[in-house]
Amino acid sequence: MSNVQVATGVINLSEGDPGLVNEIKELGGEELLECIQCAKCAAACPMVLAGFSFFNKRVIHAILLGLRDALLDDSSIWACQSCNRCTEVCPREVNPFEIIQAMRRVAIREFALPTLSIEGLKSLYDTGHAVYLAGAGSTRAKVGLPDKPPSTVANLEALKELQAIIRQTALADLGIIPMGESDVTETCEV
Amino acid sequence: MPRIGVYICHCGENIAGAVNVEEVRKYAEKLPGVVLARDYLFMCSDPGQELIKQDIRNGLIDRVVVAACTPRTHEPIFRKSVEDGGLNKYLFEMANIRDQDSWPHWHDKEGATAKAKKLVASAVAKAAFLEPLDDRFVEVTRASMVVGGGVAGMFAALDLANMGYKVYLVEKNPSVGGNMAKLDKTFPTNDCSACILTPIMVQVGTHPNIELLTYSEVESVEGSIGNFKVKVRKKQTYIDWDKCTGCGDCVNACPAKVPNEFNEGMDNRKAIYIEFPQAVPKRAVVDIEHCLSCAKRTIGTKPRIHSKTGEPILAPCEKACKTGACDRSREYNPEGEIVELNVGTIIVATGYKVMDKAPFKEYSPQSPNVITAMQLERILSATGPTEGHFHRPSDGEKPKTIAFISCVGSRDKRYHTYCSKVCCMYMLKEARLIKEKYPDTNIYIFFIDVRTGGKDFEEYYNYCRDLGIKMLRGRVGAVDELPGDRLRVRAYDVDLGAPVELEADLVVLATAVEPAPGLEELGRKLGITCGSEGFLKEMHTKLYPVETPVKGIYIAGCAQGPKDIPESVSQARAASSAAAVPLTLGKVVVEPLISEVNQRKCAGCGTCVQLCPYSAIRLVEDKGRLRAKIDEALCAGCGVCAAACPSGVITLHGFTNAQIHAQIKALAC
Numbered sequence A: 001m002s003n004v005q006v007a008t009g010v011i012n013l014s015e016g017d018p019g020l021v022n023e024i025k026e027l028g029g030e031e032l033l034e035c036i037q038c039a040k041c042a043a044a045c046p047m048v049l050a051g052f053s054f055f056n057k058r059v060i061h062a063i064l065l066g067l068r069d070a071l072l073d074d075s076s077i078w079a080c081q082s083c084n085r086c087t088e089v090c091p092r093e094v095n096p097f098e099i100i101q102a103m104r105r106v107a108i109r110e111f112a113l114p115t116l117s118i119e120g121l122k123s124l125y126d127t128g129h130a131v132y133l134a135g136a137g138s139t140r141a142k143v144g145l146p147d148k149p150p151s152t153v154a155n156l157e158a159l160k161e162l163q164a165i166i167r168q169t170a171l172a173d174l175g176i177i178p179m180g181e182s183d184v185t186e187t188c189e190v
Numbered sequence B: 001m002p003r004i005g006v007y008i009c010h011c012g013e014n015i016a017g018a019v020n021v022e023e024v025r026k027y028a029e030k031l032p033g034v035v036l037a038r039d040y041l042f043m044c045s046d047p048g049q050e051l052i053k054q055d056i057r058n059g060l061i062d063r064v065v066v067a068a069c070t071p072r073t074h075e076p077i078f079r080k081s082v083e084d085g086g087l088n089k090y091l092f093e094m095a096n097i098r099d100q101d102s103w104p105h106w107h108d109k110e111g112a113t114a115k116a117k118k119l120v121a122s123a124v125a126k127a128a129f130l131e132p133l134d135d136r137f138v139e140v141t142r143a144s145m146v147v148g149g150g151v152a153g154m155f156a157a158l159d160l161a162n163m164g165y166k167v168y169l170v171e172k173n174p175s176v177g178g179n180m181a182k183l184d185k186t187f188p189t190n191d192c193s194a195c196i197l198t199p200i201m202v203q204v205g206t207h208p209n210i211e212l213l214t215y216s217e218v219e220s221v222e223g224s225i226g227n228f229k230v231k232v233r234k235k236q237t238y239i240d241w242d243k244c245t246g247c248g249d250c251v252n253a254c255p256a257k258v259p260n261e262f263n264e265g266m267d268n269r270k271a272i273y274i275e276f277p278q279a280v281p282k283r284a285v286v287d288i289e290h291c292l293s294c295a296k297r298t299i300g301t302k303p304r305i306h307s308k309t310g311e312p313i314l315a316p317c318e319k320a321c322k323t324g325a326c327d328r329s330r331e332y333n334p335e336g337e338i339v340e341l342n343v344g345t346i347i348v349a350t351g352y353k354v355m356d357k358a359p360f361k362e363y364s365p366q367s368p369n370v371i372t373a374m375q376l377e378r379i380l381s382a383t384g385p386t387e388g389h390f391h392r393p394s395d396g397e398k399p400k401t402i403a404f405i406s407c408v409g410s411r412d413k414r415y416h417t418y419c420s421k422v423c424c425m426y427m428l429k430e431a432r433l434i435k436e437k438y439p440d441t442n443i444y445i446f447f448i449d450v451r452t453g454g455k456d457f458e459e460y461y462n463y464c465r466d467l468g469i470k471m472l473r474g475r476v477g478a479v480d481e482l483p484g485d486r487l488r489v490r491a492y493d494v495d496l497g498a499p500v501e502l503e504a505d506l507v508v509l510a511t512a513v514e515p516a517p518g519l520e521e522l523g524r525k526l527g528i529t530c531g532s533e534g535f536l537k538e539m540h541t542k543l544y545p546v547e548t549p550v551k552g553i554y555i556a557g558c559a560q561g562p563k564d565i566p567e568s569v570s571q572a573r574a575a576s577s578a579a580a581v582p583l584t585l586g587k588v589v590v591e592p593l594i595s596e597v598n599q600r601k602c603a604g605c606g607t608c609v610q611l612c613p614y615s616a617i618r619l620v621e622d623k624g625r626l627r628a629k630i631d632e633a634l635c636a637g638c639g640v641c642a643a644a645c646p647s648g649v650i651t652l653h654g655f656t657n658a659q660i661h662a663q664i665k666a667l668a669c
Helices: A020-026 A046-050 A056-064 A068-072 A085-089 A096-109 A115-127 A134-142 A156-167 A170-174 B021-029 B046-057 B071-085 B098-102 B109-127 B151-162 B178-182 B193-206 B249-253 B316-320 B373-380 B423-437 B457-466 B519-526 B565-585 B607-611 B640-644 B657-668
Strands: B004-009 B034-040 B063-068 B092-096 B136-139 B143-147 B166-170 B210-213 B216-224 B227-234 B337-343 B345-348 B352-354 B370-372 B401-408 B442-447 B470-473 B478-482 B486-493 B498-504 B506-511 B513-515 B553-555 B587-590 B595-597 B617-622 B625-630 B650-652
Touching: A020 A056, A020 A096, A056 A068, A056 A096, A068 A096, A085 A096, A096 A170, A115 A156, A156 A170, B004 B021, B004 B046, B004 B109, B021 B034, B021 B063, B021 B109, B034 B046, B046 B063, B046 B071, B063 B071, B063 B109, B071 B092, B092 B098, B092 B109, B098 B109, B109 B657, B143 B151, B143 B337, B143 B565, B151 B166, B151 B178, B151 B193, B151 B210, B151 B345, B151 B565, B166 B216, B166 B227, B178 B193, B178 B352, B178 B373, B193 B210, B216 B519, B227 B345, B249 B316, B345 B519, B345 B565, B370 B373, B373 B423, B373 B506, B401 B423, B401 B486, B401 B498, B423 B442, B423 B457, B423 B506, B442 B486, B470 B486, B486 B506, B553 B565, B565 B587, B595 B625, B607 B617, B607 B640, B640 B650
Parallel strands: B004 B034, B004 B063, B063 B092, B143 B166, B143 B345, B166 B210, B345 B553, B370 B506, B401 B442, B401 B506, B442 B470
Antiparallel strands: B136 B587, B216 B227, B227 B337, B352 B513, B478 B486, B486 B498, B595 B650, B617 B625
């Protein structure tokens, strides 16, 4: 277990938000209350090794106590690598990964997301890749690969479809990133 | 010359892991009087016992020594095989090379082997002097006494009574019911405690074979299995119970106020009171210490006569009494009455008490809103001080935020090192009852470990979590009083890795379960001992959990250790069947290991008479001289007389001087 302290001061439980549990359940974390804090998920989590203060087990516990602010003031939930090992090992079928996803949904609704995430979302919309290195073209050529990978980057039709899908999600309502159809560029270079 | 067979047990690895069995066997073979020495993996198993029987049948041996585990559990087993082989079963001696050798000297194999040799040599030396003895039989009084009228005592009494035996149920309070009568609902099924308990109380009160002795305490116990003579003190009630109908008129009339024990001191009762509305027997008692003696009506005095009306001036209680049960003119003995009972077996089921909150200064015990879980139980109960309305003590408001603190006085070296076992479940139960009735209540349980081992208990715990009861790992360090009757709870949340605090309206302390007051003294009267934690010690944790080292005395319920209701009842019913065995047999075997006086040589000095703890010896006249005589039925074989006799003419069979001297000599070699 990580010894990283989640906050410098004392956490006031009386300020806990009793509605957070239901919010998370509605946003995909249905099995939240099944957690008995055994920490098996934490033993499998790379975030713990990297020293983040809120990892699966602690995120769940903080949600149960309604510690919305403590969770939103911290960027740990965005560090989840989606490896899904927690979900595989959980003996209580809690699905901790889905709970982190649900917590991200809560955070996004409050615009509590780090700049890097905004960039990633924008890149996803513009290229179909959360991370895409535009300058990789020459490296690819050196090893005899086409300039662009055979993905949305090279397929404008597919990219448009993807963008249409993204515009149907809650992301469009939040207006975190610009999503105009006209914004689609021919080159998709970022 | 005796022909001794020595049998050495490996006890799997228990003995063989520390003792070189083969070396001990070779050593034993050469001891004087030994004709053969064998070893076996498990001597107590069928093939092991068969070795002994065969050697006896083949005429090879006439004395048997087994070097194995403890005679406490295994001596009867080997005596039986010796008997089955065709020898007198007292021509057997046991050397304990496990509990007294291999276990404590596990890391010193050479030393353990050397010690095993000495223990075997000593047993062999004694075996040479063994003499055949005959078992004695004693007639059994077909009645039993159960001490303690809680759920365990009542079930033990009912089972024995239903088997047809007379049962005396002794309870120190005015009513049976015990702690369970105070509970609101009971886990894991949330039955209402009163609904399942009161019918049992009625059965106990009306059973033709049960004689209830409530408001009574055991004064002394003499005798042994089959024939215990018990003196019970019926405390003075100052009410004629034959006339009292339990109507409660006297209670209503009484002006005195005394903290109510049944409601854990949260309200008052009167000085004349009925313990609780569902009491069995429903009879009033006068708490004489708190009685105001209204109208100068001291007990046992004639009333003054009103100067104008000529009527006697009575106290409100007696004036209210329609049956004459409350009559203060009567002379009552403040010491009550001593009743003598003859019983064959005794079951001790004296239960428990929960710790008070006072010692826990860090939790602001001075605050009326810091309560024990038992107090909360009374608040939740329909028969409690708030009639089941969920009000906190300070202002009668309904608490919105509640903190439960577990392990208060349990797992704590300053008070009790043991786990009180029932707290996790009763905290969950109380939290659940509140949450189900008032879903908006915020409930936090601060725990160290949630221990919900038991049938259907984990499911219960999960259900409570689903209700939104919040569980925090971390012992609360402080409860501070804040303005406005609020309480601040401070803890370190281990799962969060951060200090936390909480403002609560009510703090509930899960205080430890401890032995009922006076248990140790009762144990002394019965000759059974308490363990370091103050609970009665059973004969063997696993195999003889309701038996005690004193034959004919059994234990059940929380007198033996913290237990929940299902476990207490199971143990009570186990104790009742164990206690019924001697009653059913009608006579019991008593080991002939008792003392005998060589009357011809007795000088009649009477030293032994004074010393005998069992009053089994008296001086009788024989041809004009006084001589000591031992009552076989009463002698417990303790050996005090044999050791003290100045003329050395008392023999303790099984432990004769010759036998003991031989043992010591062998040890000294």
